[in-house]
Structure formats: C-alpha cells, structure tokens
Amino acid sequence: MLNWNRSSVLVRRTVGYSAVAALVCTGVSVLFLFVVGSKDADAARGRVTGAWDRTVPLIRQGFLPPVLPAGQDIAIQVLDTRQQVVASTPQLTRKPPMATFHATNASVHAERVLCPPAGLKGCMTVFSYKVYQPDGPWLLYVAVPTVPWYGNTAALSFAIGMSLLTTAMTAAGTFHVVKRDMTAVDAIRTELAEITATHLHRRVPVAHNNQEEIKLLAGTVNDTLDRLEGAYKQLRQFTSDASHDLRSPLTAMRAQLEEALMHPHDTDWPKTTAAVLAGVDRLQAIVTDLLTLARLDARAPLDLSATDLGRLVGGELDRRTYRMEIVRDFQRNVFVDCDRLRITRLLVNLLDNAERHATSQITVSVRADGPTATLEVLDDGAGIAPEHRERVFDRFTRLDASRDRDSGGTGLGLAIAREIAEAHQGTLTIQDSERGARFVLRLPVREAPQITGRSEQRAGHTGLFSSPVPR
Numbered sequence: 469m470l471n472w473n474r475s476s477v478l479v480r481r482t483v484g485y486s487a488v489a490a491l492v493c494t495g496v497s498v499l500f501l502f503v504v505g506s507k508d509a510d511a512a513r514g515r516v517t518g519a520w521d522r523t524v525p526l527i528r529q530g531f532l533p534p535v536l537p538a539g540q541d542i543a544i545q546v547l548d549t550r551q552q553v554v555a556s557t558p559q560l561t562r563k564p565p566m567a568t569f570h571a572t573n574a575s576v577h578a579e580r581v582l583c584p585p586a587g588l589k590g591c592m593t594v595f596s597y598k599v600y601q602p603d604g605p606w607l608l609y610v611a612v613p614t615v616p617w618y619g620n621t622a623a624l625s626f627a628i629g630m631s632l633l634t635t636a637m638t639a640a641g642t643f644h645v646v647k648r649d650m651t652a653v654d655a656i657r658t659e660l661a662e663i664t665a666t667h668l669h670r671r672v673p674v675a676h677n678n679q680e681e682i683k684l685l686a687g688t689v690n691d692t693l694d695r696l697e698g699a700y701k702q703l704r705q706f707t708s709d710a711s712h713d714l715r716s717p718l719t720a721m722r723a724q725l726e727e728a729l730m731h732p733h734d735t736d737w738p739k740t741t742a743a744v745l746a747g748v749d750r751l752q753a754i755v756t757d758l759l760t761l762a763r764l765d766a767r768a769p770l771d772l773s774a775t776d777l778g779r780l781v782g783g784e785l786d787r788r789t790y791r792m793e794i795v796r797d798f799q800r801n802v803f804v805d806c807d808r809l810r811i812t813r814l815l816v817n818l819l820d821n822a823e824r825h826a827t828s829q830i831t832v833s834v835r836a837d838g839p840t841a842t843l844e845v846l847d848d849g850a851g852i853a854p855e856h857r858e859r860v861f862d863r864f865t866r867l868d869a870s871r872d873r874d875s876g877g878t879g880l881g882l883a884i885a886r887e888i889a890e891a892h893q894g895t896l897t898i899q900d901s902e903r904g905a906r907f908v909l910r911l912p913v914r915e916a917p918q919i920t921g922r923s924e925q926r927a928g929h930t931g932l933f934s935s936p937v938p939r
C-alpha cells in the first residue's frame with residue numbers, strides 16, 4: 469500500500485511536471501516556427517523581386533536571351549503578347565507556360581499557389597507580372613517553392629527535437645529529485661516508526677545533499693526527539709525518586725508495626741502509634757506535594773485577582789510565629805495579578821526553607837522595579853553554592869547539608885515554588901548575596917485597581933489580602 473502510494477506520487481509528479489514542460493515547449497516552438505516561416509517567406513519574396521529586377525530591363529531593352537541564368541530554387545518564364553515562351557530558366561527550356569493566370573486589368577501583378585505549375589515539381593507560388601511593351605503586354609512568370617508556416621523542415625525538426633529533449637530531461641530530473649526526496653523522507657519515517665520508548669536515543673538521518681527542506685524536517689524531528697528524550701528521562705527520574713521517597717517511610721512503618729506485633733506485650737503502643745503517624749504524615753506530605761505538582765504540570769487554571777503583594781506577604785508573616793527575627797522591607801502599592809493561594813504557597817515554601825537554614829535573621833522585601841514586582845526572601849544561613857542554584861529547583865533534590873540537618877523535607881518545595889512562579893509568567897531564582905540564600909520572585913506588575921470605599925471595606929472583611937496556606 470505504502471509502496472503503491474509512493475509509486476503513484478512519483479508517477480503523478482513526473483507526469484505532471486513533464487506535461488507542463490511539454491506545453492511550454494510546444495508554445496515556444498510554435499512561436500519560433502512562425503518567426504522562421506515569416507523570415508523564409510520574406511526571403512522567397514526577395515528572390516522573386518530580384519528576378520523581376522534582373523529580367524524586366526532585359527525585356528525592355530530587347531536583349532532578352534532565350535535561356536535565362538539559373539537561380540537558386542527559382543523558375544522564370546517570359547511570354548510575349550501571343551503567349552509564346554520567349555525566354556526561360558534552364559529547367560523550363562522547351563516547356564509550355566507554367567501558368568495561365570495573369571493580373572487583372574487594374575493590377576500588374578498576381579500570385580497563386582500551383583501544385584505543381586506546368587513543367588515543374590511540387591507546390592510552388594507563382595507570381596505573374598505584366599510588362600508593357602510597344603506591341604502589347606508581355607507576361608513574366610516567376611515561381612518559387614511555397615514556404616509553409618513553419619519555414620522549413622530543418623527548423624521543424626530542430627523545434628521538435630528540442631521540445632522532446634527538454635520534456636525528457638524534465639521528466640528524468642523530476643523523477644530523480646522526487647525519488648531522492650522520497651527516499652530521504654522514507655528514511656525518516658522508517659526510523660521514526662522504529663523509535664519507541666526504549667529507543668528514544670535514536671535519531672532520524674539528516675540528508676547530506678541539497679535537500680534543504682528535508683534537512684530542516686529531519687532537524688526539527690531530531691530536536692523534538694531530543695526534547696522528548698529529555699522529558700522522558702526527567703519523568704523516569706521523577707518516578708524513581710517518588711517511589712523511593714514513598715517507599716522509605718512505608719518500609720520504616722512496616723518494620724515498626726512488625727516489631728510491635730512480634731512483641732505485643734513489651735510494646736509501648738502509644739509511642740509506636742506516634743511513630744507510625746509521623747510516617748503517615750510524611751507520606752501525606754509527599755502525596756500532597758506530588759498532587760500539587762501534577763496540577764501545576766497540567767496547567768490547571770489560576771484564580772487570578774489584583775493583589776497588593778506587600779499586604780499579602782505581610783498578612784502571611786503575621787499569621788506565623790518564627791523562632792528568629794523577621795525583617796520586613798515593603799514598598800507600598802505593589803500590585804500584581806496572582807492566584808493568592810498559590811503565591812502564598814510559594815512564599816511559605818521559601819519561608820520554611822529560610823527558617824530551616826537561617827542562623828538568626830530572615831529579611832523579606834517587596835518592591836516594584838519598573839514593570840516587575842519583586843519579592844525577596846533572604847536568610848543569613850550558609851547559602852547555596854552557585855553550582856547548586858539551579859539544581860535545587862529539580863524535583864526531589866536535597867543538598868547533602870540539608871539531609872544531615874533534617875530528614876523531614878521531601879525536596880519538592882522549590883520545584884513547586886518555581887512552577888507557581890512560571891504559571892504566573894514570572895521567575896524564581898537564587899541571586900548572589902553577601903550572606904545566606906537570596907530567593908528572588910519576579911512577577912509582572914499591574915496598575916493599582918480602582919477600589920471604591922465600600923468594596924475596600926468588604927475586601928478587608930473577607931481577608932482579601934491574607935489567605936490560609938494550602939499544604
């Protein structure tokens with residue numbers, strides 16, 4: 469089926485292009501032959517006029533020889549008033565008059581095509597002239613071969629030959645190019661058909677000749693495969709990390725329960741239950757984070773509303789108690805369009821981290837830099853080395869220092885925070901700082917909304933600028 473389609477495309481393209489070439493060649497050839505034909509006709513008339521010029525003076529002066537000099541493809545006869553042949557070119561010696569027609573009274577010249585004229589061969593155009601002599605009008609017949617519309621057979625053969633050659637070359641060229649392109653596309657298709665989830669490292673062949681479009685196609689397919697492979701690797705890594713992180717608390721809980729069941733009378737059941745509950749909490753935290761990430765990955769719609777960023781952050785800071793000093797540096801009236809629950813979640817993740825890593829102080833600032841609103845969370849802890857500043861945003865990444873310090877984190881907090889920032893068309897990065905880690909969230913700023921007195925009151929009542937933290 470595929471081969472049939474392939475051949476049919478090949479044949480259709482070749483026939484199509486050849487037909488167009490044949491049509492163009494026919495048009496050009498007809499024009500060319502018309503030009504040649506009119507040139508040849510002009511040349512024949514020129515020869516006739518020359519014969520007239522040479523013969524008429526001889527008639528008028530009375531020096532007309534009985535045998536006139538032979539010319540190329542031309543026959544001449546001179547008839548006196550009694551219609552007797554008095555002179556002719558050698559091929560008509562002792563032959564009767566080649567024609568009987570003559571010019572009407574009003575004209576001195578007439579012309580006819582005779583096939584053949586008397587005493588001659590083939591179709592010829594015969595010109596008849598009246599030459600007035602003292603004894604009456606003599607007749608001068610001049611015959612030249614009739615010129616067809618295409619001029620001559622040499623021109624016709626040339627035109628036909630060139631047309632056939634051009635059409636044949638177009639057919640061969642089209643066949644070659646289409647076949648070459650189809651072979652390259654076939655190679656890409658075959659390779660693509662063989663690439664499955666287990667062979668994602670394979671790439672389609674890139675043609676090394678002049679097929680720019682095919683090269684572009686192969687390049688684009690390979691770029692897509694690169695991205696697909698990257699995404700697939702990330703997904704595999706994520707799945708394996710997720711299973712590992714889910715398995716660890718499960719294994720610990722199972723061991724605790726088996727141990728308790730083996731020695732039910734020696735077991736401190738409240739203690740065991742508390743330990744198992746801690747494991748359940750951790751499992752719950754991981755599953756909740758994974759669900760949040762899945763929703764962010766699926767680009768679930770955001771509940772956007774105009775928000776005073778400073779008030780939102782301030783409200784969240786007021787809601788919590790910290791074991792260290794919190795420095796606030798808020799510019800007034802920095803408005804953004806955001807999903808308050810999600811931005812609060814992002815802030816909580818940054819604050820949790822900062823609290824876990826700070827020595828004594830966390831600085832939170834909000835300001836507007838032109839079209840960008842900036843929220844910074846800076847702590848005075850050990851900071852994050854430049855080479856890890858991108859890696860910590862990967863899912864399940866926890867730096868060694870954190871693993872030693874506290875085993876509670878899942879390594880998903882920053883991944884979620886960055887997804888939230890990107891869902892808001894913003895960025896979340898780690899910037900240089902004199903001391904500690906400096907997380908910077910940038911969001912597009914918006915104009916302050918026009919709020920009437922009553923709606924402002926209502927907003928205050930419903931806690932517009934502070935929201936509960938989803939976890």
Ligand SMILES: Nc1ncnc2c1ncn2[C@@H]1O[C@H](COP(=O)(O)OP(=O)(O)OP(=O)(O)O)[C@@H](O)[C@H]1O
Pocket residue numbers: 817820821822825847849850851852860865866867868869870871876877878879880881882883905
């Ligand atoms: N303020 C900070 N100072 C130093 N290291 C940090 C800071 N914030 C994050 N990190 C490093 O980045 C890693 C990833 O942080 P992330 O918030 O994603 O995970 P986590 O805090 O370990 O777990 P959780 O999912 O509970 O947030 C942390 O484990 C820690 O090593």
Ligand SMILES: [Mg+2]
Pocket residue numbers: 817820821877880881882
């Ligand atoms: Mg965290």
